[in-house]
Amino acid sequence: MQQSHQMGYAEYSRKLEKRMDVEKRRHQEYEKCKHMISELESQIHK
Secondary structure (H helix, E strand, O other), rough: HHHOOOOOHHHHHOOOOHHHHHHHHHHHHHHHHHHHHHHHHHHHOO
């Protein structure tokens, strides 16, 4: 938590706004990775 989001778990659990920011970033990273995997799979199966 500290390295990837520059905040400790205590701060994350106390502040809703910060928690929402972290979860938004996590979701964006997840979607980006999902898209990259999809592209790689389509290139492999050509």
